[in-house]
Amino acid sequence: MSVDYRQIIKANINTERSTLLREINNEYVFEVDKRANKYTIKLAIEQAFGVKVDSVRTMIMPGKLRRMGRNEGKTSTWKKAVIRLKKGEVIRMFENL
Secondary structure, three states: OOOOHHHHEEEEOOOHHHHHHHHHHOEEEEEEOOOOOHHHHHHHHHHHHOOOEEEEEEEEEOOOEEEEOOEEEEOOOEEEEEEEEOOOOOOHHHOOO
16 A cells, blocks of 8 residues: 555644653654544654654644634644654654754
């Protein structure tokens, strides 16, 4: 099965919590396609970064109500994935962040 990782992985998430997860548990946080399941996310990460994935946790982040003056709208719902790599594996792209 061929997985195009560019359609599944949308962005990496760099927050204080995600940095702490990366340092302590070797976990990386990504925004992924809402339709992707854990297996396809695992394949996409392994293909994109050349690492071995130990586990994948996903969660749906609900959209929030936002106001701009009188106008009110809602941000879209998105999916977050927390990727734990096998021991000794590291994604070089995030080393200097």
